[in-house]
Structures are given as C-alpha cells and as structure tokens.
Amino acid sequence: METRKKGPSGRPRGFDADQALERAMLVFWEHGYEGASLAALTDAMGISATSVYAAFGNKQELFRKAMERYATGPSDYLVRALEQPTARGVATELLAGTIRTTTRPSGPQGCLGVQGALAASDSGREVRDLLADWRNDSCCRIQERFRRAADEGDLPPGTDPAVLARYVTTLAFGIAVQAASGVCGDELRAMADAALRTWPPV
Amino acid sequence: METRKKGPSGRPRGFDADQALERAMLVFWEHGYEGASLAALTDAMGISATSVYAAFGNKQELFRKAMERYATGPSDYLVRALEQPTARGVATELLAGTIRTTTRPSGPQGCLGVQGALAASDSGREVRDLLADWRNDSCCRIQERFRRAADEGDLPPGTDPAVLARYVTTLAFGIAVQAASGVCGDELRAMADAALRTWPPV
DNA sequence: GAAGTTCCGCATCGATCACTACGGAAATCG
DNA sequence: CGATTTCCGTAGTGATCGATGCGGAACTTC
CATH class of the missing domain: 1.10.10.60 (Homeodomain-like)
Known part of the structure; x- marks a missing residue:
C-alpha cells in the first residue's frame, strides 16, 4: 500500500x-x-x-464522499463546539455554527445532513439511512460531551445529558429547516440567544 | 354554482x-x-x-390537495394549540401534537410539511416553496397568538412574540427531523418537557 | 329502450433517469 | 522512439419518469 x-x-x-x-x-x-x-x-x-x-x-459513492467532505468542511463547527470548555459553550458554539453554515449568503441554504435525504424513494433509502445515522451520531457525541460536563460539575445535579443533547440537536435541526425556508440568520441568532439565556433547561 | x-x-x-x-x-x-x-x-x-x-x-395538484388534507387532518393540532388559553398552553400543545403526529406507531414518521420537499430539483421548486410558505405561515400564526398573549399580560414584559414563535417552531421542525431519524416519542417528550420547564425563554 | 355523458384499462408518448461500451487522444514508461 | 496505460468525449443502454390518446364499457337522463 x-x-x-x-x-x-x-x-x-x-x-x-x-x-x-x-x-x-x-x-x-x-x-x-x-x-x-x-x-x-x-x-x-x-x-x-x-x-x-x-x-x-x-452516484451513491459520490454522495458519501460529498457528505464526508461536508462533515469535515462546512459542518466542522460540531468538532469545535465539542471542544468548548463548558456545556454552555458547547451549546452556544453549536447553534452559532449551525446558523452560520445554514444561512451563508453565498451557497445553499440549510444543512446537507438534514435536507440531503429526509424523505426518499426506495432507491434512496440507503442514503436516507446514512444521513439519519449521521444525525444520531452527532447527537450521541454531544451527549457524551454533556455526560463529561455533568461529571465535572459543569451541569446542575440531576441534569440528564441525553435529554440535553436531544434538546440542542433538535434546535440545530430546526434551525436547518428554518434556513431552508429562507429565514435569515439575524432572526435565528436572536432566537438562539433567547434559548441560551435559560440554560440549561433542567 | x-x-x-x-x-x-x-x-x-x-x-x-x-x-x-x-x-x-x-x-x-x-x-x-x-x-x-x-x-x-x-x-x-x-x-x-x-x-x-x-x-x-x-401530480402537483394532487400534492397540493394532499397537503391541504394533511393540514386539516394530522396537523390540526396547530389549530388546537392556538386555541389554548395561555401562551404556555400554546407551546405545550404544539410540541405535544407535533410529537404525537410525527412518531405515530402506524404511519409515516416525520412531518409532511417538512420532509415533503425540503430540497428538490428544479421541477420541484414550486412544491418546495409551497411547503416553505406553509411553515412560515404556521410561524406567523403562532407569532400573532403570542402577540395577543403579550397584550393580555400573559407573557413577561419585553418578550418578543416573533422570537418566541421562532423558538417553538424551530423546536417543532427539529422534532420532525428527529422523528424522521427514528427517534422515539418518549425521548422527544422528555426533551419537550425539559424545554417547557423554562418558559418563556426570555 | 335510446341517447348522451363519463369513467377507466390499455398502450404509449417523449423526456429524463443513472449508467456504460467504445475508441481515439494523451501522457508515462523503458 | 515504441509500447503501454489511462483518460475522457461521444453515443447510446434499458428503465422509469410524469402525463395522454384511444375506445369500449358503464351509468345517467330522457
């Protein structure tokens, strides 16, 4: 080799x-x-x-490679978010990165991992499942990060890392849908700011 | 006639x-x-x-009629949510209804208004825009309801109805994506409960 | 029953789908 | 140089796409 x-x-x-x-x-x-x-x-x-x-x-292999490129390119804010020192920083960076990438002025609106194949015909089932796995994997990685935060005392006692991870990823996926609908970044940032003002939602 | x-x-x-x-x-x-x-x-x-x-x-007309049927059928929880006496009740009923409809055991997972045509080819642009309008219209109706709630003193002073409407619809659209990914209703309900525990997110 | 209207199964339309066989051109080797 | 290997433009594969023309059958009203 x-x-x-x-x-x-x-x-x-x-x-x-x-x-x-x-x-x-x-x-x-x-x-x-x-x-x-x-x-x-x-x-x-x-x-x-x-x-x-x-x-x-x-075509399917081309899409897989394109998705890998997306994950390490436009969607690399997930990695940077996971590296934030606090759970609040993770959530803040995740939502900010999602909004930045899904509403960039030049380029497609929305998220490839969401609108790439949310519903598909029978021939696109494999790609649909691939993206579903990618989304669930993202949620799991955030959950692991929140679990560590809970261990470190970075989250209030009794906080469920799984629920918290599901919460921030739900917001992120929702932002992707809003961006695909043409909602501008400023409005989404104001929304994310409001959501993060009450953190964590225990 | x-x-x-x-x-x-x-x-x-x-x-x-x-x-x-x-x-x-x-x-x-x-x-x-x-x-x-x-x-x-x-x-x-x-x-x-x-x-x-x-x-x-x-086919396009058939989809339009199917979407109308969806709006007045599986998605009629939106109307019931708007009729709730309090803003908190609106948000609670909206999220509960979204989870119930997008994770029903028998039937498709997810939301037709979201996954019907989030991204499409050129020939599907009109349907994509139709669904985007439907989503934005839903947000506007909720915003109007929250504006009324603010006038009635049902929301803390300084609360922006537009931001609040964007917040709950972002959660709803995110739930639709999670459901399309195979996430079960129980997990989404736990997440929605946590989100609603801190209400409103001013 | 007769006349008129609509329904719908069969066959097929041209366009487009993802995909590929073929062969000449171009580049790298000894 | 010649030999070899790979690239890639042209053209076309069968399949499927959404959408229709046709004509006999079925049901209405008179």
Whole structure:
C-alpha cells in the first residue's frame, strides 16, 4: 500500500478531483441526493459522466464522499463546539455554527445532513439511512460531551445529558429547516440567544 | 354554482376520492413529493393513472390537495394549540401534537410539511416553496397568538412574540427531523418537557 | 329502450433517469 | 522512439419518469 507513484501510471486525470467533489457537494447540498441529477452534477463539476464514475464510483459513492467532505468542511463547527470548555459553550458554539453554515449568503441554504435525504424513494433509502445515522451520531457525541460536563460539575445535579443533547440537536435541526425556508440568520441568532439565556433547561 | 346533481351526469366514478387522497397523502408523507412516483401513488390509491389525472389534475395538484388534507387532518393540532388559553398552553400543545403526529406507531414518521420537499430539483421548486410558505405561515400564526398573549399580560414584559414563535417552531421542525431519524416519542417528550420547564425563554 | 355523458384499462408518448461500451487522444514508461 | 496505460468525449443502454390518446364499457337522463 505505497502512496508513491510506481510503474507505468498512464495518462493522469485532467481535472482537480478535490474541486470536482466540492462542487458536487454544493449541488447535493442545494437539491438533495435524489434531486441532484447526474446531468446537474457533471455540469457543475465540469467533467463528463465517464470521469465521474471512474473517479468516484457511482452516484451513491459520490454522495458519501460529498457528505464526508461536508462533515469535515462546512459542518466542522460540531468538532469545535465539542471542544468548548463548558456545556454552555458547547451549546452556544453549536447553534452559532449551525446558523452560520445554514444561512451563508453565498451557497445553499440549510444543512446537507438534514435536507440531503429526509424523505426518499426506495432507491434512496440507503442514503436516507446514512444521513439519519449521521444525525444520531452527532447527537450521541454531544451527549457524551454533556455526560463529561455533568461529571465535572459543569451541569446542575440531576441534569440528564441525553435529554440535553436531544434538546440542542433538535434546535440545530430546526434551525436547518428554518434556513431552508429562507429565514435569515439575524432572526435565528436572536432566537438562539433567547434559548441560551435559560440554560440549561433542567 | 349548485351542489345538486343536475343534467346528464354520466357514469359516476368507481372509487372513493376521499380515500384515494388519504392514501396519496400517506405516500407523499413517507417518500416526499419527488420521491413518490406516480406508480407508487396509483398503486396505493388503487386506481389507474388516468383516474388520478381525471380526478386531481396532475401530480402537483394532487400534492397540493394532499397537503391541504394533511393540514386539516394530522396537523390540526396547530389549530388546537392556538386555541389554548395561555401562551404556555400554546407551546405545550404544539410540541405535544407535533410529537404525537410525527412518531405515530402506524404511519409515516416525520412531518409532511417538512420532509415533503425540503430540497428538490428544479421541477420541484414550486412544491418546495409551497411547503416553505406553509411553515412560515404556521410561524406567523403562532407569532400573532403570542402577540395577543403579550397584550393580555400573559407573557413577561419585553418578550418578543416573533422570537418566541421562532423558538417553538424551530423546536417543532427539529422534532420532525428527529422523528424522521427514528427517534422515539418518549425521548422527544422528555426533551419537550425539559424545554417547557423554562418558559418563556426570555 | 335510446341517447348522451363519463369513467377507466390499455398502450404509449417523449423526456429524463443513472449508467456504460467504445475508441481515439494523451501522457508515462523503458 | 515504441509500447503501454489511462483518460475522457461521444453515443447510446434499458428503465422509469410524469402525463395522454384511444375506445369500449358503464351509468345517467330522457
């Protein structure tokens, strides 16, 4: 499993795979998995369908890679939120990051992990389940962080980390829906500020 | 515009249009607007495509009628919530109704108004905007109810009805996403109880 | 019964879906 | 250079999409 190039490698590909994946992610983000046709994807990526399948497998694999890129790119605020020193900081950073990413002026509105495939036909069931797992995993990671906060005395006694994690992720997913509906960031920030003023909701 | 039957009416339709629309709504609810194919719809409705177009126009019109049925059926908890005597009662009934409808054991999980068309291709843009308007309208009606509550002294001075309405609808939409992810009703109820324990979040 | 109207199953429309076979062009090797 | 390997544009695969034309059957009113 050498990463070095060895042997006759033939003609190298004539496009930037990273840039192509970035553009594919934006199309999936805006139109969802099933709403993004191969024609729309290849058009945005600037390459032919042949190149897409040679470089990424098929549409489903392309979406998986686009989702990974989304998780480590536009959605990396989750990691930064988990690194906050206090539970309140975690919630604050999570909601602020969600609002920032879902209402960015240039780019799709909403969250790829939510609107990528919330409901789908039978052929899109796997992708739908993939995103559901991603959302539940996000909730679990926050729950673990809140459990640690409870152990550290950062949360009032009797606070249930699971309920608290479900609460902040519900707000985050709701923000994603509001953003997809065209609600602006300022209004969502005012809402998040109000919600965080009573923290934690024991 | 008589509702009576007059003149030669020809052969009456051989199916129950109300029942067919109910079944179409369930298919749209589960698979979304674009994820519900005409084949799946006609199969569930028990009638041919010809009958669908004769009775409901086209797929988009069928969805509009299904959405109206959803608003006055499974989603009628919104009206009951708005009729509650206190602002706290409005929020409590809204969240309870949302959880009840989005996690019913038999039937689709989630909310048709959210997952019906959160992201869509170009051909589904009109339906997507229709649902976005429905969501924003729901928020506006709640905002008006909270404004009345503020006038009646039912809310602390300085409370912004718009922010409060955005808060409860964000929770409701988030609940719909959680339900679509397979989260059970009990867990969501515990979360809603915690959120309502600190009310209002001024 | 006769005339008129509507229903609806069958077959199919063109468009688009995700996907791929083919082959010439281009680049890397010895 | 020649040989080899890979890329990728063109064209087209069968399947499915939403939506209809047709015509016989069924039901109405007269």
